[in-house]
Amino acid sequence: MEETYNPLENVQSHDWNKERLEQLKKLMPDLFTNDGQLNVNELKKVVDPNLVTETERYEFRWFGKSKAKREAFTPTNATLVYDESRSVNPTESENLIIEGENLAVLKLLSNSYREKVKCIYIDPPYNTGQDFVYSDNFAQDRKAYWEDSGVTEEGVKIDTNTETDGRYHSNWLNMMYSRLLVARQLLREDGVIFISIDDNEVHHLRKLCDEVFGADNFVSNIIWEKKFAPSNDAKWFSANHDHIICYSKNKEIYRPILLDRSIEAKLRYKNLDQDERGDWVSGDMTVKTYNPQYDFPITTPSGRTVNPPKGVCWRYSKEKFQELIEDKRVWFGEDGDNVPRLKRFLSEVKDGVTPLTIWYHKDVGHNQEAAQECRKLFNGAQYFDTPKPVRLLKRIIELSVKSGDIVMDFFSGSGTAGQAIMELNAKDFGNRKFILIQIPEMIGQSSDAFKDGYKRISDITIYRNKRVIDKINEDNKESDFKKKEELPFEMVAEAQETYMKKKNLGFKVFKLQKSNFPRVEFAPDPDKTNEENVELLQKYIRDKESQLVTAFNRDDLMTEILIKNGFTLNYKVTKQEHFKKNELFLATDGEKETLICLDISIDLETVEQFKKQANEQQKHKFICLERALDTTKKWNLKHYLGDKFNAF
Ligand SMILES: C[S@@+](CC[C@H](N)C(=O)[O-])C[C@H]1O[C@@H](n2cnc3c(N)ncnc32)[C@H](O)[C@@H]1O
Structure with missing residues (x-):
């Protein structure tokens, strides 16, 4: 094996502890974690199991699992x-x-x-x-x-x-x-x-x-x-x-869905006796779990007597065997002289493999x-x-x-x-x-x-x-x-x-891209009072929101809002022409539906149009930007649409 040369080897002191741990690992690998670290609790248990009070339930642990x-x-x-x-x-x-x-x-x-x-x-x-x-x-x-x-x-x-x-x-x-x-x-x-x-x-x-x-x-x-x-x-x-x-x-x-029977497998089925139930293959009629009741002689159509081989017996009782013969489900070979075999019809087997x-x-x-x-x-x-x-x-x-x-x-x-x-x-x-x-x-x-x-x-x-x-x-x-x-x-x-x-x-x-919505990265300043920090936070939110309004790409923002509202990525949008003062779209993914508007201001006439729907049973959901509304419009929309209204 090729040796790696370590130029520091002669300068550094030998790591005896490492070597001793390696020896211990060789002797008792069960004392080490999956990552090769010594599990001190396991070692304590070797000395005296009472030293460790942990619950003994079986569990799979590793570093960083909870995180x-x-x-x-x-x-x-x-x-x-x-x-x-x-x-x-x-x-x-x-x-x-x-x-x-x-x-x-x-x-x-x-x-x-x-x-x-x-x-x-x-x-x-x-x-x-x-x-x-x-x-x-x-x-x-x-x-x-x-x-x-x-x-x-x-x-x-x-x-x-x-x-x-x-x-x-x-x-x-x-x-x-x-x-x-x-x-x-x-x-x-x-x-x-x-x-x-x-x-x-x-x-x-x-x-x-x-x-x-x-x-x-x-x-x-x-x-x-x-x-x-x-x-x-x-x-x-x-x-x-x-x-x-x-x-x-x-x-x-x-x-699992059964696999399609391969053509080869299908070809193994034949109809050697022109049975009207169609093609069949024949299978063994004996079992190895011996039961003396199932060990009896059978007479073949040619008149020969056949017994199951020593130590095994038939798969079926005498009566069942007789029933199968009468139903032409037992095959004794072309000359009617062979050991009996059970016919399994292609039409009766499971659909696939x-x-x-x-x-x-x-x-x-x-x-x-x-x-x-x-x-x-x-x-x-x-x-x-x-x-x-x-x-x-x-x-x-x-x-x-x-x-x-x-x-x-x-x-x-x-x-x-x-x-x-x-x-x-x-x-x-x-x-x-x-x-x-x-x-x-x-x-x-x-x-x-x-x-x-x-x-x-x-x-x-x-x-x-x-x-x-x-x-x-x-x-x-x-x-x-x-x-x-x-x-x-x-x-x-x-x-x-x-x-x-x-x-x-x-x-x-x-x-994948950074969210269009500003992440709240605001950290309060410990040297400022509570009131000052609240004021700073409000300013921070105002600045970030204005960035959102000026910098966003409408389609990207629409995708983000729709994903957040549980729409699949195959949603479709159609412009709703009857809203004249704002650009409203109907978004649908086949299961969910909503009206959505990303204009930076919602017109009073649009709000009024929603008023007309207020008493309708089948109201659409409506999503718009929080910034696009003043307090009155927001209150009115909430009043007209209830929980069908959502401002982001
Ligand atoms: C073994 S390859 C898969 C090969 C694939 N089955 C095929 O037939 O081509 C694993 C892939 O996972 C990608 N991958 C690894 N970590 C990932 C992560 N956190 N997110 C998305 N892809 C990742 C790797 O870039 C690599 O292309």
């Missing part, structure tokens, strides 16, 4: 702004690609998308010692995220979590904990989350998810065969699998396939190193969502999930929707991607999905739908028409 929980539930000072120039077919689609740090974005969506997402897939940093693990102090303490610095300084990732960091595992757990806590709120009651991970953190992730989702909601630890050949330079074992941890929001309600927990690369792809798929969309260039195969994402999606459902990936990388969804929709004319979130992580300046104009990973997410849309459109032009789908012709024509009408082939891009 991470607090962080998850602290409101964010950010908003989302629509980026039309980078969106593709935005009016046709409800898909979203959001460029931003995922915790802040999740918090923003947690109002409008609460319990709306059917499936979350994430492929977070695996914490291998080299990857970027976002620290939530970042937004406050480090170089400003907002100021376009991305998360690198001179091309160096400043949030790389290295193994030498004393809080290596805690850092990762804190990052994951807060995000999963918020993400859980977005899942529908019948929703499900799949998390890709490898052996570095799988054990911690299971415990973390037990805590966030409840151990009872654990569904499966799926093993995905990610490689097909060993890495010969591996020191111990060459890992060729990843884990995909699956938890449901509520296991009592959640059920129950998913297994080992996923082989021949069925769902491997890492190399994923890299190739991504390269193919970028003219052969390798712009993104760790994509997942599209087939893997398709398997997860097919198991979890139906047309109309939302899938979310908040560590979306190159955006494979978007490709999988759009390709599945194109194949079965479905309308599954996606929300991808990707931080604008800077790409190394020496990389090909950077040289070719992709400065941030989110640029790759967006461009990859744009290319997928181009490709689907090209393919659809060339092929007729009939060839691609084995559906009856009339169904194809109808489905094709619906699909073309609302094919959801596109996406809107939103970016």
Whole structure:
């Protein structure tokens, strides 16, 4: 092994304590925390358990856990702004690609998308010692995220979590904990989350998810065969699998969608005896749990007597066996001379195949396939190193969502999930929707991607999905739908028409940005009196509000206000022409509706128009700027509209 030369070694005194701790760790690893620190309480317990009075309940603890929980539930000072120039077919689609740090974005969506997402897939940093693990102090303490610095300084990732960091595992757990806590709120009651991970953190992730989702909601630890050949330079074992941890929001309600029976599986069903119930396969009629009552001779149609092999018995009682024979459900072979087997009809088996927990690369792809798929969309260039195969994402999606459902990936990388969804929709004319979130992580300046104009990973997410849309459109032009789908012709024509009408082939891009509303950063001056501080605060608010009124972009502010009021990002606005003195819009997202006006002054005539509605049952909500009203107008609107009126 290569020795690292430490020039200070002979000058510094030897750290005996460190060495003794290392020895203790080797002898008694259970006395050390997940982060490798000595747990003094555990040591005391070795000497005398009575020295420690802590409650002995089983619990998963790490450094910073309570802070991470607090962080998850602290409101964010950010908003989302629509980026039309980078969106593709935005009016046709409800898909979203959001460029931003995922915790802040999740918090923003947690109002409008609460319990709306059917499936979350994430492929977070695996914490291998080299990857970027976002620290939530970042937004406050480090170089400003907002100021376009991305998360690198001179091309160096400043949030790389290295193994030498004393809080290596805690850092990762804190990052994951807060995000999963918020993400859980977005899942529908019948929703499900799949998390890709490898052996570095799988054990911690299971415990973390037990805590966030409840151990009872654990569904499966799926093993995905990610490689097909060993890495010969591996020191111990060459890992060729990843884990995909699956938890449901509520296991009592959640059920996976059965997988379509493969053509091969269907071909195994035949109708050897022209049975009117159709094709069947035959299965064994014996069981190993021996019961003497079920051990009896059977006479075959050819007249031969057959007994179950020694130590096993029939699966059915004598009477049941007779019933099955009479119902022509027992197969004795073409000549009626074979050991009896039970006929299982294709028409009677479950609609699909129950998913297994080992996923082989021949069925769902491997890492190399994923890299190739991504390269193919970028003219052969390798712009993104760790994509997942599209087939893997398709398997997860097919198991979890139906047309109309939302899938979310908040560590979306190159955006494979978007490709999988759009390709599945194109194949079965479905309308599954996606929300991808990707931080604008800077790409190394020496990389090909950077040289070719992709400065941030989110640029790759967006461009990859744009290319997928181009490709689907090209393919659809060339092929007729009939060839691609084995559906009856009339169904194809109808489905094709619906699909073309609302094919959801596109996406809107939103970016995380500082809120349009001034954050209350006011800190009272301890050298001033209370009255003086109140006066200073009032002045501060006045100044900030006038900044808001003069500096805002109307559309951005409208998005922010609507998100805060629980509207999804696919809201539409229509100008209300019957309001002559102010510009009022009706905003709707299909579920919620409100009138909104961002003019800097609300005219008396507008207020009067609301008076007419005062006694109507079906009043619209109305939102406007606080600054746009004097006290009388505000009082009147409150009087006419009650809690349907909201001034920001
Ligand atoms: C392993 S990659 C995901 C790859 C993806 N499954 C694919 O197929 O392309 C993880 C991604 O999460 C992003 N990421 C890490 N921390 C993030 C954060 N706090 N917010 C948003 N994205 C983040 C990284 O920039 C990286 O692109």
